Amino acid sequence: MKKGLKLTDILVTIVIAVAFGIVYILWGSIYYSVKPFGLHLDQLIYGMWFMAGPVAFLVLRKPGVALLAEIAAASGEFFLGSPWGLTVLLYGVVQGLFAELVFMAFKYKNFNLAIAVLAAIASCLGSVVMDFAYGEIAALSVWNLLLFLIARFIGSIFFAGVFAYYLVRVLEATGVTNLVRPVSSKEYAELDQK
Amino acid sequence: MNFAGAETWLHKVNPSLKLGILMVLCLVALFIHDSNYMMNVTIGVLLLFLCFSGHSIKHMLFLFVPFCFIFISTSSAMIFFGKGETLWFKWGLISVTEESFMRGLLVGFRAMLFAALGLTFSLTTRPVNLFYSLMQQVKLKPKYAYSFMAALRLIPIMMEEFHMIRNAMKVRGFARSTGIKAIYFKLKAYSIPLLSGSIRRAHRIAVAMEAKRFTDTAHRTYYYEYGFSRKDQVFILYFIIVLLAGFYLAIHFPLLPK
Numbered sequence: 001m002k003k004g005l006k007l008t009d010i011l012v013t014i015v016i017a018v019a020f021g022i023v024y025i026l027w028g029s030i031y032y033s034v035k036p037f038g039l040h041l042d043q044l045i046y047g048m049w050f051m052a053g054p055v056a057f058l059v060l061r062k063p064g065v066a067l068l069a070e071i072a073a074a075s076g077e078f079f080l081g082s083p084w085g086l087t088v089l090l091y092g093v094v095q096g097l098f099a100e101l102v103f104m105a106f107k108y109k110n111f112n113l114a115i116a117v118l119a120a121i122a123s124c125l126g127s128v129v130m131d132f133a134y135g136e137i138a139a140l141s142v143w144n145l146l147l148f149l150i151a152r153f154i155g156s157i158f159f160a161g162v163f164a165y166y167l168v169r170v171l172e173a174t175g176v177t178n179l180v181r182p183v184s185s186k187e188y189a190e191l192d193q194k
Numbered sequence: 195m196n197f198a199g200a201e202t203w204l205h206k207v208n209p210s211l212k213l214g215i216l217m218v219l220c221l222v223a224l225f226i227h228d229s230n231y232m233m234n235v236t237i238g239v240l241l242l243f244l245c246f247s248g249h250s251i252k253h254m255l256f257l258f259v260p261f262c263f264i265f266i267s268t269s270s271a272m273i274f275f276g277k278g279e280t281l282w283f284k285w286g287l288i289s290v291t292e293e294s295f296m297r298g299l300l301v302g303f304r305a306m307l308f309a310a311l312g313l314t315f316s317l318t319t320r321p322v323n324l325f326y327s328l329m330q331q332v333k334l335k336p337k338y339a340y341s342f343m344a345a346l347r348l349i350p351i352m353m354e355e356f357h358m359i360r361n362a363m364k365v366r367g368f369a370r371s372t373g374i375k376a377i378y379f380k381l382k383a384y385s386i387p388l389l390s391g392s393i394r395r396a397h398r399i400a401v402a403m404e405a406k407r408f409t410d411t412a413h414r415t416y417y418y419e420y421g422f423s424r425k426d427q428v429f430i431l432y433f434i435i436v437l438l439a440g441f442y443l444a445i446h447f448p449l450l451p452k
Contacts (some may be wrong), residue, residue, distance in 0.1 A: 005337075006337075006400075006404070006409075007337040007340075007341060007400050007403055007404050007408060007409050008397060008400035008401065008404065010337055010338055010341040010400075011341040011344060011345065011396045011397075011399060011400040011403070012393055012396045012397055012400065014341045014342055014344075014345040014396075015345045015348055015392050015393065015395070015396035016389065016392070016393065016396075017345075018345045018346065018348065018349060018352075019352060019388060019389060019392055022349065022352065022353075032263065032267065059393070072342065072345070075342070076345075076346070076349075078312060078316060079316060079321050079346065080349075081313070081316055082312065084264070084305075084308065084309065084312065085308045085309040085310070085311055085312020085313060085315075086216055086217065086220050086308055086311050086312045086315065087220065087308045087312070088312075089217075090217075090220065133224055134224065134304070140271075140272070140275055140276060140277070141275055141276070141277055144275045167385065167386075167389075170382065170386055171386065171389060171390055171393075174386065174390040176389075176390040176393045176394055177393075179393065179394065179397050180393065180397060
């Protein structure tokens, strides 16, 4: 593979991410409407914020895309005026980085449901690490903290793992992914036979 | 964001420097564990925002609503469910202690500080200026900067397409259908055309941009040129004063009980 991402890859990644950035902003109001119910029900839908990375990677299948997508989605959210302000940028970097590490661990060769779920869990872990630093959630009572963590992990597996994977599957059916994915060696082999 | 407000000196601070300083402040805020100090710093940043963002009072009050919401929602969870020794109040699972109350305030002020820093930045900086400045001062590669700028330009088109799909669904009578199946259908009917259309458009634009040598790094000239000025020094000085004065006041005139 040639070094670095081309402008095409970058722009497509960022556009996907910005689309998610808009969703993230809208999701914020849903998040706050669920929050007053207490008992961390809001954490069940937190996983939506990890979706951009896995989706972008599964669409483009290139190194660095997941990280770039999360950063771009976060900055899109930031520019559109997120009430969380600059923190979304820092969270975005960490979440993207954790997802990216999972894809890297499998050498960017794995594109199945399991890898999407793993990346989702990694992103979730990243966000929890950030929460420990910022929100001081370590000071919550134990039962409350456990509830918080379980809800968030379930939510992220559903949204950023399963949902992201099936979204890309449906996108594949539209043929749009052929535009942007790298050509595989299998496709070269098919050309050779003729 | 809406840029209807007047231009102030904050608009003229170098965008990269502004972003850098605000990021540093976010990190500094991580290491502040004293409620009084945190409150003073937050007030300092809010003052900057209120006096110099160049927006009308009405507009700013409107922007203030989410601030209060964040303050209440972040602090309440900590106040009601946090750990602590000195018990003030207990009702079922909820137990308010002195420690949890103070920590709740700290967390609330911190969240408010971040929101204020973010809004101060996004209300006084145009994205285009930021990316031009990042290319010049931070040496961000043009292919990234121009991709970001192009993508931000596509947001209105995405919004328009979203409305188009919604109207089409209305005409066909899908808007009123309810239930799990209808939600699933709607989700698919919105996300897939929006995403695939955006990817196709992004691909076309990228090919055109590559042909026009937007990726060239070596021989670039810039339409907007950025440097540093007096205003940058004022900006840095303001935050140094806020941090020092806040610290002094927190020690000698604490408003909250220790």
